[in-house]
Amino acid sequence: MTTYNVIGKKAARKDGPAKVTGGAEYAYDVTLPGMLHGKSVRSTFPHARIVKIDATKALALPGVHAVLTGEDIAGHVYGNRVRDVPVLANGVVRFIGEKVAAVVADDEPTAERARDLVEVEYEELDTVFTIDAAMADTAPLLHPDMLGYQGFMKPPAQPSNVFFTNVYGIGDIEVGFAEADQVFEDTYSTQRQHPAFFEPRACVVDADLDGRVQIWTSTKAPHGLKGQISLAIGVDKEHLLINPTYVGGDFGGKGCPWDEPLAYFLSVKTGRPVKMVMDYQEEFEAGNPRHASFIRVRTGVKNDGTITAHHQDMIFNSGAYAGLMPQGFLAGTDRIAANWKIDNARFDHRHVYTNTVPGGYMRGPGEVQGSFAMESHLDEIARKLGMDIIEFRLKNILRPGDATPMNEHFSGVRAEETLRAAVAKAGYPKAKGPNVGIGISMCSRPAGGGETHVEITVEPEGTILLRTPIFEQGSGVHTVLAIIAAEELGTTVDNIRVVPWNTDAVENDSGIAGSRGTRMMVPAAHEASSEARSELLNTAAELTGWPIEHLESKDGAVVNTESGEQIGWVDLLARVPGRPVMGRASHKDMGLAEYTTFGAQIAEVEVDPETGQIRLRRFLSVHDVGTVLNPIGHQGQINGSIVTGLGYALMEELPIEDGRVMTQSFADVKIPTIADLPEFETVLLPSDEGVGPYKVRSIGEAPLLGVAPAIANAIRDATGIRFHDLPLTAEKILAGLREKNAAG
Numbered sequence: 001m002t003t004y005n006v007i008g009k010k011a012a013r014k015d016g017p018a019k020v021t022g023g024a025e026y027a028y029d030v031t032l033p034g035m036l037h038g039k040s041v042r043s044t045f046p047h048a049r050i051v052k053i054d055a056t057k058a059l060a061l062p063g064v065h066a067v068l069t070g071e072d073i074a075g076h077v078y079g080n081r082v083r084d085v086p087v088l089a090n091g092v093v094r095f096i097g098e099k100v101a102a103v104v105a106d107d108e109p110t111a112e113r114a115r116d117l118v119e120v121e122y123e124e125l126d127t128v129f130t131i132d133a134a135m136a137d138t139a140p141l142l143h144p145d146m147l148g149y150q151g152f153m154k155p156p157a158q159p160s161n162v163f164f165t166n167v168y169g170i171g172d173i174e175v176g177f178a179e180a181d182q183v184f185e186d187t188y189s190t191q192r193q194h195p196a197f198f199e200p201r202a203c204v205v206d207a208d209l210d211g212r213v214q215i216w217t218s219t220k221a222p223h224g225l226k227g228q229i230s231l232a233i234g235v236d237k238e239h240l241l242i243n244p245t246y247v248g249g250d251f252g253g254k255g256c257p258w259d260e261p262l263a264y265f266l267s268v269k270t271g272r273p274v275k276m277v278m279d280y281q282e283e284f285e286a287g288n289p290r291h292a293s294f295i296r297v298r299t300g301v302k303n304d305g306t307i308t309a310h311h312q313d314m315i316f317n318s319g320a321y322a323g324l325m326p327q328g329f330l331a332g333t334d335r336i337a338a339n340w341k342i343d344n345a346r347f348d349h350r351h352v353y354t355n356t357v358p359g360g361y362m363r364g365p366g367e368v369q370g371s372f373a374m375e376s377h378l379d380e381i382a383r384k385l386g387m388d389i390i391e392f393r394l395k396n397i398l399r400p401g402d403a404t405p406m407n408e409h410f411s412g413v414r415a416e417e418t419l420r421a422a423v424a425k426a427g428y429p430k431a432k433g434p435n436v437g438i439g440i441s442m443c444s445r446p447a448g449g450g451e452t453h454v455e456i457t458v459e460p461e462g463t464i465l466l467r468t469p470i471f472e473q474g475s476g477v478h479t480v481l482a483i484i485a486a487e488e489l490g491t492t493v494d495n496i497r498v499v500p501w502n503t504d505a506v507e508n509d510s511g512i513a514g515s516r517g518t519r520m521m522v523p524a525a526h527e528a529s530s531e532a533r534s535e536l537l538n539t540a541a542e543l544t545g546w547p548i549e550h551l552e553s554k555d556g557a558v559v560n561t562e563s564g565e566q567i568g569w570v571d572l573l574a575r576v577p578g579r580p581v582m583g584r585a586s587h588k589d590m591g592l593a594e595y596t597t598f599g600a601q602i603a604e605v606e607v608d609p610e611t612g613q614i615r616l617r618r619f620l621s622v623h624d625v626g627t628v629l630n631p632i633g634h635q636g637q638i639n640g641s642i643v644t645g646l647g648y649a650l651m652e653e654l655p656i657e658d659g660r661v662m663t664q665s666f667a668d669v670k671i672p673t674i675a676d677l678p679e680f681e682t683v684l685l686p687s688d689e690g691v692g693p694y695k696v697r698s699i700g701e702a703p704l705l706g707v708a709p710a711i712a713n714a715i716r717d718a719t720g721i722r723f724h725d726l727p728l729t730a731e732k733i734l735a736g737l738r739e740k741n742a743a744g
Contacts, residue, residue, distance in 0.1 A: 001686055002627070006487040007694060011630045014478040014498050015246065024246040027202040030216040032273040035204065036065055038266045039111040039276070040259070041101035041118045042286060043093035046129070046355040046659030047142070048122035050091055053101055057117040063106040064114045066269045070100065073265050078232035078257045079323020080224070082151040082163075084143065085358070087232060087261045092125070094142055094320035095355055096660045097286030104266045104274055127355045129659055131294050131315050134161040134352040142320065142353040153328055161353045163322055164329040169346035170407040176309025176344025180300025184381050188297065188373035190726045191653035193290040194283065195362050196671050199248020201258045201287075202277040207267035215242045215264075220473040221255045221511025224326075226503050232261040244500035247473035251644065252362040253288055254473070255513060256324050281664045288324040288360025289654055291316040295373040305387050305395040309344040310337065310405065314370055318351045319358035326513070330366030335705070336374050337405040338596065339415050339442035341398050345405035355659050361513070363644060364701045367445065368708065372726060375441040375709030380722050389440060389713075390423055397442075408592075412689035414624040415442065415598040422600035422622040425683050436617070437718025439603045441709040445702035446596035447691065448514025451588040453506045454524040456485055456532040458581040462556050462570045464489060464496045464532075469509035470521070471500050475700065476633040477517050481525050483629050484694075488529035489536075490554035506586075515698035518629065522692045524587040531583025540567055543575055595690050597697045599623040601706040605714040612734025614650060614715065616676070619707075622683040626690025626697040638682055638703045645707025647672045653727050 018024040055067035070090030077083045089100045101118050105111040126140040133139060139161055143149070146159050156163055177183060203217035213235055219225045222242040230237040247254060259276040266274040278287075293316050300309040314333055322328050333349050349366075364371075382392035398404060400413045419442065428438060455467040466485050472478045482496035510520065533553050540558035541548040550562040559566040573581065604618040621638055628634045651670040655662045663669045690697045708726060716722050721736045 001688060004487055006483055006493060007627065007629050008631065010632050011479055011483055011493045013476055014482050015472045019246070026199055026248055027204060027216050027218045027245045028199070028277055030204040030245065030275070032204060032206060035273045035275055036104045036106060036270055037108045037111045038102055038104045038263055038274045039115040040099040040262070041103065041115050041120065042282070043089065043096055043098045043100050045093060045122050045124055046096050047125040047127045048093050049125060050089065050093065050100060050120065051123050052121040054119040055101065057119070058103055058114040061110065061114050061117060063110040065104050066266065067118065068102045068265055068269060076232055076234070076261065078228055078261055079151060080228060080256045080326045080328070081153070082149060082322040082328040083231065084146070084149045085321045085323040087265065095357055097282070097357060098320065099262065102262055102266060104270055127659060128161065129354055129356055129656060131317050131352055134354045142355065151328055162350055163353055164351040166329070166349045167346065168334060168406055170403060170405055171344035173309045173311050173344045173346045177300040179308040181303045183298065183300045184377070184384065185298045186377050186380065186724065188295045188376060188724045190293045190369045190372060192292045192359070193362060193648050193652045194287055194654060194669060195249070195251035195253040196669065197249025197251060197253065200278045200280060200283050201254065203258070203260045203263055204273060204275045205260055205263035205267050206273035207264055209273070213240045213264060215240065215260055216245050217242065217260055218245065218247050219254050220247055220250045220471065221513060222471060222503050223469065223509045224255065224511055225257060228257045229260050229264070232257060233264050242503040244471050244502060247471055250473040252365060252513065253360055255326060255361060255511065256288070280666060284654060284664045284669060285661045286357060288358055290362040290365070291318060291330060291359035291369065293317065293369040295370065297373050297377045299377060299381060301381060301385065305382070305385055305392045307340065307342050307396045310342045311346045312370065312373065313348040315350045315352065316359065317354050317356065319354055319356045321358040322351065324358050324360035326361055332364060332366035333370050334406045335367045335445055336370030338408070338444040339398055339598065340396050340405060341402045342396070342405040356656055357654070357661055363641065364704045367701070367705050368648065371443065371705040372708045372712065375706060376712050376722070379439070379713040379716065390428065393419060393442070410446065410596045411594050412687065414685065414687070415444070418598045418622050418624050418685060419600045421683055421685060422602055422620060425622065425681070426602045426620050428602065435607045435609055435718055437605050437607070437714040437716065439710045439713025439715070439717055441601050441706035441713060443599040443601065443702050443706035444596050445515055445698060445705060447519035447593040447698035448516040449590035449592065450510030450516045450520045451586070452509050452520040452524050453586045454481065454521070454528040455584040456528045456582060458532055458536060458569055458573065460570065460573045462568070464491060466496055466498045467501055467505070468498065469501045469506050470512060473512055475512065475517065475637065476630065477512060477521065479633060480518055480629055481521055484522055484525035485529045488526060489533050490552065491556055495556070515700035515702070517700070518696050519593055519691050519698060520587055522694060522696055524585045526693045527585035528583040531585065532581060535581045535583065536569070536572070539576055539579070539581060540572055543572065593691050593698065595626070595697050597623060597625065597699060597702045599702050599706060601710045603710040603714040605711060605718055607715060607718045607733060609737055612730040612732070612737060614728065614730065614733060616646065616678050616711065618678050618681065620681045620683070621703055622685065623699065623702065624685045624687065624697070625699065626687060626695040628684065628686065629694065629696065634699055635682060637699045639680055641701065641703035642680060642707055643672050643677065645704045646676065648726065649708035649711040650727055651729065
């Protein structure tokens with residue numbers, strides 16, 4: 001492994017001081033002269049025709065400036081790719097919580113009072129809440145005009161509640177099933193999960209500030225958002241400017257338009273800037289949670305455990321709209337079986353419209369649902385075959401040179417090495433106490449593609465200014481950029497000042513998503529830093545006459561390694577006033593990375609037979625990695641994914657009754673606290689194989705994928721019961737235990 005001066009050493013977060021001292025400016029903190037406050041009036045019915053909206057009482061309230069309805073801005077729709085979300089519902093509402101009108105007032109309390117005074121008359125329509133109901137022949141069609149929608153990757157042939165269908169795989173599953181000695185079938189279902197970021201969505205829009213539409217908003221992808229808002233409001237992108245703010249948590253959920261188009265129309269209506277902030281009832285009722293799913297799984301195996309065929313039929317409840325997904329569907333479903341060698345595999349993937357809260361993207365979209373089904377199913381097959389669960393996995397694990405079940409080839413495949421390291425660290429098999437179980441799962445996730453830019457400037461006072469179009473969304477991306485600049489320029493991370501650009505600085509940038517941040521940023525930061533270093537050395541060589549081949553940048557100075565002489569950056573730049581010493585670079589790579597990140601995870605649980613309560617005693621996560629740039633940030637990504645997965649496995653959900661989300665505050669939505677966490681154990685398997693100049697591999701999402709199935713498999717080991725529906729609450733476990741006991 002290569003040794004570096006800065007890379008691989010612990011580095012404090014660049015955004016840390018501003019956040020803990022209150023200096024960080026979030027969208028909520030932005031205040032403009034004359035700013036008004038907007039609030040949305042939301043539907044109380046899951047599917048209904050809007051008969052009449054009466055805003056008389058709201059408009060009579062002192063301090064209220066305007067009320068907008070869907071009729072006022074008819075035809076304005078938005079979406080990440082599929083443009084099917086109306087800025088305000090016009091004519092019909094499709095879920096409880098959909099925006100039907102908006103009020104704008106002098107302050108937020110007045111806007112809230114006015115919102116409650118708007119009277120809406122509805123005519124109820126037939127509803128579909130579940131996947132089965134939506135796909136029934138007699139189901140009401142929720143989007144009869146969908147053939148006119150823009151953005152479907154595979155436009156439907158005719159209007160249908162099933163708006164996306166895809167099939168992918170390898171080989172011929174009919175041949176594979178014919179070769180099998182045994183065939184196993186099962187079904188699994190998963191729940192909705194909210195990202196639970198502590199900063200709710202917020203934005204400020206000024207429709208005419210210095211002749212531009214200026215926007216401050218909580219987003220991880222400002223350039224993508226700019227394009228989507230442009231289409232929604234009918235204003236050219238060149239007239240829009242998105243200004244940087246801190247993002248108080250994202251986890252996949254803050255990449256699409258939300259209130260920005262509506263705030264724009266309110267700003268146009270009043271001639272003043274408008275701020276809109278969602279409260280948490282709105283977040284849980286009308287946000288964009290992880291999709292609920294229903295998955296049928298069928299696998300053929302030989303008696304020796306060799307998998308001959310595998311079929312998954314995945315159906316996702318997408319709620320009322322498709323526009324909150326970046327591609328109009330969940331792209332991550334092609335990652336769920338990448339740990340295994342299966343020569344005949346097929347994956348059917350469908351999305352359906354229902355009268356429920358629309359789903360969006362959340363960390364590991366589609367992968368988390370599919371991995372729970374895949375890894376639980378394989379574990380059950382091993383048990384039914386009477387095989388050791390490790391032996392069965394090793395029989396079928398992906399090895400170098402193998403194609404994945406999606407017919408992809410990756411370099412540096414280390415799935416087997418990762419699994420064996422996890423087994424060795426856990427000491428499996430080992431003696432267990434009563435009601436204790438151990439569960440194992442695998443995970444894999446390559447970095448997605450994208451585009452980004454970096455500019456490095458050596459400032460006259462000797463500090464380094466690093467400019468980036470990427471907003472800090474909480475994952476430490478600015479710290480990674482500073483580490484690269486410090487390494488290449490021979491300085492410290494503390495000496496790097498990271499400042500994000502607004503959207504005028506570059507034509508496009510992909511933002512943060514798909515575990516691609518490090519993959520995109522590192523090559524750009526490396527090239528820009530190298531260019532700036534070359535400028536420094538060339539300037540020093542010209543002024544001193546020292547041979548360029550003997551110069552290096554180190555500790556804030558240019559050093560002549562032959563003579564030992566040096567000149568500080570400050571002195572050097574003082575002798576060439578006005579001469580910029582800088583570097584700028586771009587990196588664009590839109591395909592998947594050549595390398596993926598494999599992981600093996602082992603959970604140990606104890607189940608209380610009297611209450612069904614589950615205690616997670618131990619959680620081990622083993623990952624193959626390339627070069628780790630910042631150990632603190634790297635471990636933070638692993639820990640964060642595990643906590644998210646723990647909540648998904650055991651407690652988090654947005655239950656829906658008659659179309660209404662029943663958990664509408666953090667008092668009802670249970671997320672893990674420190675009391676729920678065991679001590680995490682992590683084993684990293686570094687290598688010299690990876691992407692970019694430092695050979696890195698992604699880590700953002702991979703550790704999440706195996707958490708729920710590892711815990712589910714451990715519960716199966718402890719109780720002898722296979723549970724098929726997430727979350728695995730104490731109530732479900734207790735009911736299962738009682739049913740088992742009653743059956744003898």
